[in-house]
Amino acid sequence: MTTTTVRIGTAVSIPLSRRALGVGAVLAVLLLVAGLLTLTLGSLGIPILSLPAQVIAPTGSEGFVLTRLRGPRLVTAIGTGAALGIAGALFQTVTRNPLGSPDVIGLGVGASAGAAASALVWPGVVPVPVGALVGATVAMLVVWAGTGRGFSSPSRVIIVGIGVSAMGVAVTNLLIARAGREEATVLAAYINGTLASRSWDDAAIIWASLLVIVPSAMLLGRRLSLIEMGDEIADSLGANASTTRAVSIVVAVAAAAAAVSVAGPVAFIALIAPQVAKRLTRVGGANVAISAITGALLIVAADLAVQNSPFEVQLPVGVLTGAIGGLYLGFLLVREFKKGTI
Template sequence: MNLGVRSAPVSSATPGTPVASPPFPVLRLGRFVALPLHRRSLVVGLALLVLLCAAAAATLSLGRLGVPLTQLPAVLSGRGEATHLFALERLRGPRLAVAAGTGIALGLAGALFQSVTRNPLGSPDVIGLGAGAGAGAAFAALMLPGIVPVPMGALAGAALAVAVVASVTGTGLRDPGRLIVAGIGVAAMAQAFTHFVVSVMARDKAAVLAAYVNGSLGARSWDHAATVWLALALAVPLLVVLAGPVALNEMGDELADGLGARASGTRTAAVVLSVVLSAAAVSVAGPIAFVSLTAPQIARRLSAAPGPNLALSALVGALLLVSADLAVQHAPVAEGLPVGVLTLAIGGVYLGYLLIREWRRGRL
């Protein structure tokens, strides 16, 4: 998986002429996968990893039931006081694992979507994918309990949302203006359906799912963590293979096809993988808004590297969600809120900035 992709210039040398080596290191995985590495991306990635570890340590240690930092290494290794072990195994640990995994999944989904659509507004949030996944998950959990698994319901809802948006725009996922209008409509219908299911069809369970509808990391278990991390484990090999073609796809379909990237097939595979990752995230944490929109763009600005920046987007997504969850647990202003409400408030401001910027550039 590339930390930042810098495309090598296409050589025009005749056969037998020595070709200069590329001006950047290349990570080779077998004969068919070569991932260019960007030095600034490596430094940024290391810094993000340090910040993520700090946020994770704060999540485990702050609060009345937190594990003191001095005892954290012992507790992580299975030793320590019973109360600290209980807090790690039943309370803080699963919540942290779900937050990190969900943030990674949303960051990757957003990076793939924005890259193959070549559209900074082409996020799973904006086109109603998250809302569709939430509607599918609510329907499976409340109307078909024990028949359809919640992750499968979320996947079906997300896929349906993408299909509807792509069909009603008339231009697929490329036109920003039509994408936003169609996405708002699909998201509104999905949210209305979700609230209908929760409030009318299953009133006795409405209170339990109220936080889920807004996106919450409260009362998460290791089963939830296993769901999202299993999806990530299955997605990583595909991401490694897709990283190069997705980067070439940003240069345009004709050039990508000429370089053997098969733009149409790459776009389809990336969208499908984005849908699966978003559905996995929504199935365990609910529709958490705007992480998939902001994480890839923050990663690209930090690295100053072209390409999808998949690894950095994953780290930024994890850091954003772990930090937001830390805020709703301990910050006085946000304490007690579902984490999705906080990300919605911050992401809404950022979306407004993007809309103004795209409008000024004449893209809307």
């Protein structure tokens, strides 16, 4: 496969295949189309011919829709999908398992429990994003300790993660049961994963997080490619598998927690995006950039669907991604069982 090496100074070199570059370009165009449809479809849609003028100088009702309703929602969706795609790519690479996803091993549920606790138990004391990060970190520490072997055994990580998820759901449901009706309604939408009523503050949080997460994940690229070949080979080539795995998990936790803090646990984007990216590019390694674009496209397309659904009540985007992702997870479980890997 023909590759091109992109060098950043003397310390960083990034090999890129021409196929991956082509796939990335196509996905970016599809993301642009989905974004335009998000802004222009529906009763509140902005006419596409008016859109350039509104972007430059928002005015009137169309400007309100762009700057207060759909604009921040779209920008938040793109950032959230990118963060989840990166988190899933890192998890699946370091565990060498297609089931290695924040959804499967309890990170999203842990972040939801932390966010619920900060919103209902310590309102105004602990910010929701901080609560989500703490909850995600605690969940991962429990998984790491519960396996007895850290993250080195993918099958144990998945089994313990299922148990952690169950505990996180129990904690979240307990908090909802004790909350007031209005608080419970808002929190229920959040823990299902929603992009409704997002603001520019939410967009700023996720994109500020990506400014740190994306370079960190890209710098891990070469080491992650070596880890895919086995820890012994990675160590012999200077990748230091244990350290790389630990750093990758930290970056993945930060990415998933950032996404959950602004949109709740949007289900299965982190599971599906990296696998779609790998199948399209046919390239080994984490495929961080393509996974990020794929995750953004998936969540924007899903949000477009729920915004234009025929239901009287607009569903949280996580309900749609959860339904589709659940079917895909079932397919993966059957395939891995037949392979004898689980």
